[in-house]
Amino acid sequence: MPDVKPWLTAANRKELSQLLGKVNLHLLYKASVQGFGADVFHAKCDSQGPTLTVGYNKAGYIFGGYTSEDFDTYGCEVKDNKAFLFRLSAKKAGGTPKKFAVNQGAVAIRNHLSYGPNFGGILHFLFKGKAVVLQLKHPLSYNLYEGDLSGCDVDAVECEVYRVQELRAPWRNVTWTTKRRQELLEFVSGYKPYDSSATKVRVLLVGPVGGGKSSFINSVNSNFRGHVTNRVVIGSGPTSTTTMYSTYTFRGGKGDTSAPLILCDTMGLAEDTESGMHSDDLISIIKGHVPNKYRFNPTCPIQADTNGYIKSATIGVQIHCVAYVIDASKLTMLSPEMKKKIHAIQSQINQLEIPQIVLLTKVDKECPLVANDLEMVYRSDLISNKVTEIGQQLGIPISCIIPVKNYWSDHELDYATDVLILSALVQILRYADDYFENLHAAC
Ligand SMILES: Nc1nc2c(ncn2[C@@H]2O[C@H](COP(=O)(O)OP(=O)(O)O)[C@@H](O)[C@H]2O)c(=O)[nH]1
Numbered sequence: 001m002p003d004v005k006p007w008l009t010a011a012n013r014k015e016l017s018q019l020l021g022k023v024n025l026h027l028l029y030k031a032s033v034q035g036f037g038a039d040v041f042h043a044k045c046d047s048q049g050p051t052l053t054v055g056y057n058k059a060g061y062i063f064g065g066y067t068s069e070d071f072d073t074y075g076c077e078v079k080d081n082k083a084f085l086f087r088l089s090a091k092k093a094g095g096t097p098k099k100f101a102v103n104q105g106a107v108a109i110r111n112h113l114s115y116g117p118n119f120g121g122i123l124h125f126l127f128k129g130k131a132v133v134l135q136l137k138h139p140l141s142y143n144l145y146e147g148d149l150s151g152c153d154v155d156a157v158e159c160e161v162y163r164v165q166e167l168r169a170p171w172r173n174v175t176w177t178t179k180r181r182q183e184l185l186e187f188v189s190g191y192k193p194y195d196s197s198a199t200k201v202r203v204l205l206v207g208p209v210g211g212g213k214s215s216f217i218n219s220v221n222s223n224f225r226g227h228v229t230n231r232v233v234i235g236s237g238p239t240s241t242t243t244m245y246s247t248y249t250f251r252g253g254k255g256d257t258s259a260p261l262i263l264c265d266t267m268g269l270a271e272d273t274e275s276g277m278h279s280d281d282l283i284s285i286i287k288g289h290v291p292n293k294y295r296f297n298p299t300c301p302i303q304a305d306t307n308g309y310i311k312s313a314t315i316g317v318q319i320h321c322v323a324y325v326i327d328a329s330k331l332t333m334l335s336p337e338m339k340k341k342i343h344a345i346q347s348q349i350n351q352l353e354i355p356q357i358v359l360l361t362k363v364d365k366e367c368p369l370v371a372n373d374l375e376m377v378y379r380s381d382l383i384s385n386k387v388t389e390i391g392q393q394l395g396i397p398i399s400c401i402i403p404v405k406n407y408w409s410d411h412e413l414d415y416a417t418d419v420l421i422l423s424a425l426v427q428i429l430r431y432a433d434d435y436f437e438n439l440h441a442a443c
């Protein structure tokens, strides 16, 4: 049902994950759209495996039942020791979500042609024209009191059935806690480059217009400042908003000192040669010849005699890591011209032996599972496929591809967003250290 919006919010789903573990909920049936009839319910939900039935009442309660067994029309009583009834902590209900496990060995669901989802004859959806019926006369299957589920209001306004899909094990281990966020922030703030002649690691952000370069800088800044900031102008048009070379340092490390990191924002790459970043300019930046606030001219790259050109660039002003910033939701739309352009840049950077990573942005836009819960990012097949795809397209190992979600619509910091952003920074700093180490080994 791609056009039908489920009522379960991201917060509801988070609560449900306390009851169900990390699962994907795929909407199969929505009574207010498809009709409150048992026949439609069976047509949409039979033989779908584990499902979650959710009722919403006028009093604001969200409640329902889970079964790991199929719904069908054969008219039988089904035992399912994994089944349970639940109520979320919505509005009046307050507190934490509640789970009422089926009594072991008892009938968990009653399947019948004329029944909607029927949990042990106690909680009965879509029955005789009524959305929900609660019958506590038959407390054999689940033990609960009247009011536990729906606050005694069985006048449901909506009934949804979701298919429950187990998620794959995460392909990268991440600890999603505020404590972890703090540890990562402390690591990044306290980092000192391997090479003492570079006091900060310089990272060049490269990629097509609209990939999320400026938003990434804002997101990093937000982490250091402790609140969402909009320091860099964000663009949404097809051409680059950024025409200037800008380098960003960050305040807010230990003792409010400057963080050991400089992010360098460039003009976006464009397919044609007349607009967008010229690859010669990129190489000049990498070698440290381009001054901060230099305004690019796409048709005429910086020359040794250009005003402000830095002739003797030290290691401190050179680039120590290149991050390709690529929009996960537009990956398949990367044109052959764009790929050719990136490959040409890559081969020059390879010769300079500078580490290259990919920041795969907008993972929330690409994957609905991730949009609802960012912690699903390493469990999402969609994102995993995107990572493999970009790895193949750019010839970059998977370990160097980091999915991120920038702050783009949020007003408040969120620890999961921060954990991804800060994990990306940690990787960048580690790769930069490898680069410094190689430089020393070569001396
Ligand atoms: N959904 C989503 N939108 C994003 C994300 N990062 C950036 N955007 C949006 O993408 C658009 C382009 O971002 P911008 O940072 O200006 O890209 P740049 O041209 O590479 O600097 C803006 O409208 C942003 O709000 C993200 O992680 N998720």
Ligand SMILES: [Mg+2]
Residues within 6 Å of the ligand: 213, 214, 215, 233, 234, 235, 241, 242
């Ligand atoms: Mg920009």
